[in-house]
Amino acid sequence: MGKPVVLAVDDDAEVCAAIARDLRSRYGKDHQVMRADSGAQALDVLTRLALRGRPVALIASDQRMPGMTGIQLLEEARTHAPTAKLLLLTAYADTGVAIKAINDIGLDYYLLKPWDPPEDRLYPVVDDLLGDWRRENPDETSELRVLGHRWSERSHEVKTFLARNHVPYRWYDIELDAEAQRLAGLAGAGPDDMPLVLVPEGETLRAPTSRDLAGALGLRTSATQPLYDVCIVGAGPAGLAAAVYAASEGLSTVIVEREAPGGQAGTSAAIENYLGFPRGLTGADLTQRAVAQVSRFGAEVVLARDVVGLEPRGPVRAVLLEGDGEIEARAVIVSTGVSYRLLEAAGAQALTGRGVYYGATASDAPQTQGEDVYVVGAANSAGQAALNLARYASRVVLLVRGRSLEDTMSQYLSERIQAHERIEVRLRTEVECCAGDGHLETLRLRERDTGVLEEVKTNWLFVFIGASPRTDWLGSQVLRDGKGFVVTGQDLRSPGRELEWVLPREPFALETSVPGVFAAGDVRLDSMKRVASAVGEGAMSVYLVHRYLASS
Structure with missing residues (x-):
């Protein structure tokens, strides 16, 4: 696949060469640093990279360029490199525009020019951005591999443990992925061995506990001092x-x-x-x-x-x-x-980890691509989860027991929820039953005021209720x-x-x-x-x- 790309864009050739040089000296070992002298040229580069399947980790662009501003470029770049971190290089006079771009296009950071010395002003910012990118895109950088079943509670627990401890990994679905089946065969692994964790420099772990996993990864599991x-x-x-x-x-x-x-x-x-x-x-x-x-x-x-x-x-x-x-x-x-309190709905306990989940990590959201997702809860945690899931799911339905979202959720968040085209808020509604063969397939919802029941199809229910x-x-x-x-x-x-x-x-x-x-x-x-x-x-x-x- 090649090294992840870092792209520097500036219409001033000397400035572009300087930032590419500084980026290459610090990050060239693990990244390919490329440069472009206009927005149009940068989009051409990004198009070629996308066709070749090359990951783009960071795009650093000057704001004041003829023909296409940096913000315009970074907005269009989302189509070609949707996971790339976006860094705007700008002058003090443009800080208002840069701050607005945080909300408008999802700008990750803006940096005032000049950035000398880079050790103090450039590298700390880029270190954070590239670190975030690696955590959000583990499949691009990982050697640890996890084989398991999509609807396995233990597989979900292993993936959650790795994600929350910032351990990048590559996931293989044993039912759908031929490579997963080949690796399982090589390991002589049967159904009871799943999930299987392939550690690059260690023994293969079969259905490991969290403590087993922590020990194999070198995480501390015991104290060293007597007092x-x-x-x-x-x-x-x-x-x-x-x-x-x-x-x-x-x-x-x-x-x-x-x-x-x-x-x-x-x-x-x-x-x-x-x-x-x-x-x-x-x-x-x-x-x-x-x-x-x-x-x-x-x-x-x-x-x-x-x-x-x-x-x-x-x-x-x-x-x-x-x-x-x-x-x-x-x-x-x-x-x-x-x-989170347990959901008091028939069938919920049996399907926990198999479509019914308490809380959600960032790595859960991509798995819901193109599907209908239901979220139970009305606090900020539920709202943020709904927004994150809506980046991938075709529809997110937020189920709220109360009469108003604003009663329990911060105003800025409730306004974004209600304005989002792929999020539907259903007030005075609760889950009465969860059902499915081996994993969640349907929910029965009840309207609290009228008692009207409705059955809906879904494989995903995320619960954020109580404390x-x-x-x-x-x-x-x-x-x-x-x-x-x-x-x-x-x-x-x-x-x-x-x-x-x-x-x-x-x-x-x-x-x-x-x-x-x-x-x-x-x-x-x-x-x-x-x-x-x-x-x-x-x-x-x-x-x-x-x-x-x-x-x-």
């Missing part, structure tokens, strides 16, 4: 923020995550209201940046391990892991977030409300709550009923359920850990 200053349970935005602040301030830190970093936010197709990102960013991108920070400051990340218990042991808190093992720390931060905290492992010693959310700070003193507080001081703001155990993010009672607030609570919890350690 830490702080153990963080859950690697969502709150947990990652806590890890960054704790490790950067000299605390020995370990973070334990049973699935993948990012939590629910990590699966979001777009987070558009996070401060400092005017075009928004994906949950995967935010997670990848956060994990890089965590690693940079020396915190350990233990993956694919479920936490099943908490034991106070004098001045130490022990976090018990499923199967075997434990982690001892002087303080614990609980940031396990929430899970159930994962807190059973904390036991009775950590006070929770009736829904399982962790009670902290002054709420521990609320009327009707029996609390035996053993210390002369009052509980700290995010401290639970067990001294030295803190809660941050969505798992905490009355939290805001927003990424920014979770990050803030994660940072604040570390400040309180310092106070606790200093007083104990």
